Amino acid sequence: MSNTKELYVTGMHCKSCEVLIENKLNKIDGLKDVKADLNSNKVSFRTEQSNKEIIKEINDVIKQHGYTVQEQQLKNKVDYKEFVYALLIATGISTIFVVIQNLGVTNLVNAGTLTYPVVFLIGVIASISTCMAVVGGLVLSISSTYAKSKSKGIPLTLFHIARLLSFFILGGVLGYIGTFFTLSSTFYFVISTVLFFVMVILAINLLDIFPFFNKLQLTMPKQLTSGILKTEKMKNIFTPILLGASTFFLPCGFTQSMQINAIASGSTLNGALIMLIFALGTLPVLALISFGSTKLAKSARSSLFFRASGFLVLFFAIYTFLTSLVSIGIIKPIF
Secondary structure (H helix, E strand, C coil): CCEEEEEEEECCCCHHHHHHHHHHHCCCCCCEEEEEECCCCEEEEEECCCHHHHHHHHHHHHHHHCCEEECCCCCCCCCHHHHHHHHHHHHHHHHHHHHHHHHCCCCCECCCCECHHHHHHHHHHHHCCCHHHHHHHHHHHHHHHCCCCCCCHHHHHHHHHHHHHHHHHHHHHHHHHHCCCCCCHHHHHHHHHHHHHHHHHHHHHHHCCCHHHHHHCCCCCHHHHHHHHHHCCCCCCHHHHHHHHHHHHCCCHHHHHHHHHHHHHCCHHHHHHHHHHHHHHHHHHHHHHHCCCHHHHHHCCCHHHHHHHHHHHHHHHHHHHHHHHHHCCCCCCCC
């Protein structure tokens, strides 16, 4: 008789992690009714195997994606030294950002939306943090599926091209939707406020200091996204194209914040460019992972990267929100 078991998971940061873990564990023989839950950091399933056997088998499958399972929940110990290093990294990058902004070399932040250089930088941050969860897992899966093929580079190339095109096209759709709103200073302030809260929640989850905030993430229903990963092992030419295009809909906090930004642009072209540039920011790291750099994938999931990313996202959230307050005359310019 199979028994229902629950194990604690470490390494989960967003709803994409739930989707990826369920997809991987559903492929293990003997596991049924797999359910991952970010809020409790647990995964449940039915199996006839002993805890010792199944824990080893599960970890062999998901460890390469940055997750581990254990019977007891690990205490959330704060590594203050790591926090200091992460804060120093984020402060250095933020200082460069503020200096460039004040020199007037380029306007990096507008009243209502993030500008293209910032969008690209956020894409880079995303590629070494939450986007790594599912998109990095997808490219590794595609790579392993076509590993013995003479043309294994073609599916991966198609995946990335389809991803860029889908972000451009669907970003344009979001920008077009934004044209139906009145583009007043009040509208931009409301959008900036929504963007601020989305990014703050994302930052706190990356810092991994208040688990309660996992419950506050706004995501699409899992039923709409879990099916995306089910075709990853199909060996036809359309599979990587479909997977690349569908990543636009995966529940990633970074992607969602950029989607809000695309709507706020109030322009079909600007919305398309915002999403395209964000996707281009994620491309270098994801491309390296695609072509076999699993070592990079593991190192980029380290808690130092997550926390430095969290501080940077928090900085951009506060900076953009303050800019929106300046634009409607509530406060005077600070920086």
